Amino acid sequence: MVGGIIKDVGNISSNKTGSWRTFRPVVDKNKCIGCGTCKMFCPDVAIEIVDGKAIIDYDHCKGCLICKSVCPVGAISSEEEAK
Amino acid sequence: MVKKIEEGSHAVADVVRLLNPGVLAMYPITPSTHIPERLSEFEANGELGGKIIRVESEFSAISAVVGASARGIRAYTATSSQGLALMHEVLFAASGMRLPIVITVANRALSAPLNIFNDWQDSISERDSGWLQFYGEDSQEVVDLMIQAYKIAEDKRVLLPTMVCMDGFFLTHTYDVIDVPEDLKGFVPDYKPEHAFLDPKKPMTQGAWAMQEPYFKLRKELEEAQRSIFPVIKEVHDDFAKVFGRSYGDGLIEVYGEGDNAVVTMGSFSTNLKVLADKLGFQVIRIRCYRPFPDKELAAALKGKESVAVFEKDVSYGTGHGAVYNDVRTVYNGKMVNFIVGLGGLDVPVSALEKMYKQVPEMKDAETRWQI
Numbered sequence: 320m321v322g323g324i325i326k327d328v329g330n331i332s333s334n335k336t337g338s339w340r341t342f343r344p345v346v347d348k349n350k351c352i353g354c355g356t357c358k359m360f361c362p363d364v365a366i367e368i369v370d371g372k373a374i375i376d377y378d379h380c381k382g383c384l385i386c387k388s389v390c391p392v393g394a395i396s397s398e399e400e401a402k
Numbered sequence: 403m404v405k406k407i408e409e410g411s412h413a414v415a416d417v418v419r420l421l422n423p424g425v426l427a428m429y430p431i432t433p434s435t436h437i438p439e440r441l442s443e444f445e446a447n448g449e450l451g452g453k454i455i456r457v458e459s460e461f462s463a464i465s466a467v468v469g470a471s472a473r474g475i476r477a478y479t480a481t482s483s484q485g486l487a488l489m490h491e492v493l494f495a496a497s498g499m500r501l502p503i504v505i506t507v508a509n510r511a512l513s514a515p516l517n518i519f520n521d522w523q524d525s526i527s528e529r530d531s532g533w534l535q536f537y538g539e540d541s542q543e544v545v546d547l548m549i550q551a552y553k554i555a556e557d558k559r560v561l562l563p564t565m566v567c568m569d570g571f572f573l574t575h576t577y578d579v580i581d582v583p584e585d586l587k588g589f590v591p592d593y594k595p596e597h598a599f600l601d602p603k604k605p606m607t608q609g610a611w612a613m614q615e616p617y618f619k620l621r622k623e624l625e626e627a628q629r630s631i632f633p634v635i636k637e638v639h640d641d642f643a644k645v646f647g648r649s650y651g652d653g654l655i656e657v658y659g660e661g662d663n664a665v666v667t668m669g670s671f672s673t674n675l676k677v678l679a680d681k682l683g684f685q686v687i688r689i690r691c692y693r694p695f696p697d698k699e700l701a702a703a704l705k706g707k708e709s710v711a712v713f714e715k716d717v718s719y720g721t722g723h724g725a726v727y728n729d730v731r732t733v734y735n736g737k738m739v740n741f742i743v744g745l746g747g748l749d750v751p752v753s754a755l756e757k758m759y760k761q762v763p764e765m766k767d768a769e770t771r772w773q774i
Binding site for chain 1: 498561597598607608609612616
């Protein structure tokens with residue numbers, strides 16, 4: 320690996336950043352309309368829409384809560400991570 | 403072979419054109435200015451193979467050159483003094499990313515006070531940046547070093563950025579009889595990068611973030627690379643001598659004359675010391691390759707000497723010595739003294755050197771004296 324060059328690119332998913340989180344976004348599946356706005360805004364690509372509902376990947380979500388602020392129907396709330 | 407009477411800077415521009423870098427990004431600064439000036443003339447006349455990127459600072463110049471080299475293209479810039487200082491941050495990126503960039507440093511004093519004339523403080527201050535550093539004695543050697551530098555830097559065993567240093571004004575602005583080869587006779591093949599390049603089919607990450615352990619390992623690798631390439635530098639120097647008929651010591655250091663006492667120095671005023679050596683009978687050991695530091699070769703050359711005097715145009719502030727003295731001290735334990743000369747372009751004629759050298763017998767070990 321001369322000069323620290325990484326040739327097996329696309330390996331970011333192996334770097335788990337979930338432990339950085341202070342607040343955890345929580346999706347209320349009853350309110351979620353599966354519009355995908357949160358997925359589009361998530362800077363960590365940590366949200367997927369599965370069967371019409373937002374699913375958060377807590378291994379990679381850093382807890383920025385942008386999803387909470389962009390959700391058009393207020394389906395995402397936040398909880399402080401357990402200490 | 404055509405020998406021409408040419409200005410040092412123009413000879414460098416001539417050889418850079420032959421070396422055909424794909425990207426040249428230069429921000430002219432005295433005394434390196436005539437190099438980009440002449441290269442721009444070549445471009446205007448359609449005689450330059452590569453593209454000149456017009457940049458707004460030396461920081462941009464070296465950044466553009468790093469980008470080009472990371473893309474897999476041979477890249478070039480030239481600078482001096484404050485310009486090199488402004489490049490400082492990016493120099494470490496270039497060496498850390500192992501990019502075989504070659505730059506010409508026209509050595510000049512650093513401010514303050516503001517001064518445009520020659521000393522070595524600019525490049526000496528970058529001695530720990532991970533770059534290779536070569537110092538030429540005359541413009542012919544600088545031309546030859548430029549050719550060797552690309553071949554060394556791009557060698558798969560090396561992959562390190564390189565500074566070719568030439569004394570500002572004393573070499574850049576003086577005319578000399580210089581043999582600039584008409585072609586490189588295949589001595590420096592086209593750069594075909596295998597480690598760092600841009601290819602959408604083979605994506606790679608360069609200059610990435612690294613946590614403590616990989617960072618530590620990569621920095622250790624950089625030092626190991628520096629320490630392992632002495633044979634490559636010698637080999638390229640020897641091959642160059644076979645093709646072009648000129649050689650400089652063993653490629654690392656040059657030993658001139660004989661004597662029980664030695665003078666160690668670098669750069670253009672070595673010639674004045676050689677003139678004095680002929681008169682006073684000491685040996686001149688000129689460091690040509692300063693980084694990596696040729697400690698074994700110097701230790702062998704200095705072994706058994708009665709005294710060693712290091713003449714240099716830089717200060718390692720706070721140590722009481724110049725940087726070259728401090729480095730040479732690591733390989734020689736006998737009586738060794740230091741002369742700091744020529745700062746800010748102060749002329750160092752043979753007469754001044756003679757006056758200083760004659761003080762060596764009365765000087766104590768490790769004593770430093772200044773030219774004025």
